[in-house]
Amino acid sequence: MHSYGRFNFATVGLKRYSYTNRLRKLRSLSAIYLYFGYIMQVVIDKFSGFCWGVVRTIQIAEETLAENNGNVYVLGNIIHNPKEIARLEAKGLQTISRDDLDNLFPDAKVLVRAHGEPPETYRRAFARGIEIIDATCPIVSKLQERVRKFYDSGFQVVIFGKKEHAEVVGVRGVCNDECIIVKNVGDALKNVDFSRPTVLFSQTTMDRAGFFMIRQALHERINDLIVEPAEFGSEKFQAKDTICGQVSGREEHLARFAADNDVVIFAAGKASSNGKVLYEVCRAANPRTYFIEDVEELRKEWFDGAETVGVSGATSTPQWYMEIVKSAVESGKFGECRTSAQTLNQSL
Numbered sequence: 001m002h003s004y005g006r007f008n009f010a011t012v013g014l015k016r017y018s019y020t021n022r023l024r025k026l027r028s029l030s031a032i033y034l035y036f037g038y039i040m041q042v043v044i045d046k047f048s049g050f051c052w053g054v055v056r057t058i059q060i061a062e063e064t065l066a067e068n069n070g071n072v073y074v075l076g077n078i079i080h081n082p083k084e085i086a087r088l089e090a091k092g093l094q095t096i097s098r099d100d101l102d103n104l105f106p107d108a109k110v111l112v113r114a115h116g117e118p119p120e121t122y123r124r125a126f127a128r129g130i131e132i133i134d135a136t137c138p139i140v141s142k143l144q145e146r147v148r149k150f151y152d153s154g155f156q157v158v159i160f161g162k163k164e165h166a167e168v169v170g171v172r173g174v175c176n177d178e179c180i181i182v183k184n185v186g187d188a189l190k191n192v193d194f195s196r197p198t199v200l201f202s203q204t205t206m207d208r209a210g211f212f213m214i215r216q217a218l219h220e221r222i223n224d225l226i227v228e229p230a231e232f233g234s235e236k237f238q239a240k241d242t243i244c245g246q247v248s249g250r251e252e253h254l255a256r257f258a259a260d261n262d263v264v265i266f267a268a269g270k271a272s273s274n275g276k277v278l279y280e281v282c283r284a285a286n287p288r289t290y291f292i293e294d295v296e297e298l299r300k301e302w303f304d305g306a307e308t309v310g311v312s313g314a315t316s317t318p319q320w321y322m323e324i325v326k327s328a329v330e331s332g333k334f335g336e337c338r339t340s341a342q343t344l345n346q347s348l
């Protein structure tokens with residue numbers, strides 16, 4: 001981060017402005033904004049926004065909506081982003097819960113989102129003649145297959161993740177809920193049965209550092225471990241890093257992007273796991289990082305003295321919404337701010 005101090009075009013004027021290097025820099029900027037005497041550059045992180053799994057899900061939803069005049073249901077929020085949900089609902093997408101399956105008419109079209117579903121959902125739908133449009137992300141489908149394989153082979157399945165997260169609910173279903181969900185090393189050491197052959201997986205959107213810590217702790221504790229160092233694979237213990245590269249691959253770039261900007265606005269749905277992980281990456285690199293779900297949460301004082309503002313988002317944040325955030329920051333017209341952004345920034 002860097003600072004060149006304040007100046008005011010209205011009173012100083014370009015000709016009289018003597019910092020030639022800075023002027024050269026300012027002329028090269030694609031987005032500059034005259035803001036209360038500051039020049040502020042606002043850029044969108046070009047590596048942020050929808051991952052390909054979400055792009056695929058949204059495409060399937062749009063196509064199915066077009067083919068069925070909008071009469072399509074989806075099990076749970078299609079992604080963890082209320083803006084995109086509202087856009088698709090305006091086209092006719094209806095969000096339902098699993099319990100609602102029993103009330104749908106036969107031939108109803110029900111979309112399974114990228115997070116996937118447990119096998120029980122498919123059974124229930126089939127029994128009622130409901131047509132499932134399966135938009136499960138292939139990476140999640142692969143995770144489910146691998147969990148099933150180890151479970152069927154008699155392994156104790158341990159998942160690094162959040163028990164009620166939609167993806168984990170689906171994974172739990174493929175092993176009849178006979179798995180152990182852990183959020184940290186303490187959970188793992190307390191709940192794993194070390195006498196059993198064990199396999200460790202991860203929810204696709206967890207942080208890799210956390211996974212490695214749990215892997216190491218289990219590795220050290222399990223007796224008679226025969227480990228291939230690179231694989232952490234043995235008859236007794238195996239660890240499968242199933243964190244999605246679309247999440248972990250962004251972290252290094254994101255940290256650089258955050259450090260390169262004076263202020264970072266991270267836009268994501270508050271229910272997005274991936275959003276929370278990536279937000280923490282930004283905040284670690286730049287303490288002036290703010291999490292928002294809605295542009296109305298922007299606060300004028302966040303930008304005091306800032307000359308560069310970066311806008312980034314989660315794998316579930318639409319590009320069009322980041323454009324709205326960029327425009328809102330550039331406009332400098334911030335509305336009455338809600339406290340939710342503050343609360344989230346304090347609690348994360």
Ligand code: SF4
Pocket residue numbers: 051052053054114137138139140204205244245246247274315
């Ligand atoms: S983050 Fe990865 S696993 Fe999740 S939907 Fe996107 S591509 Fe699929």
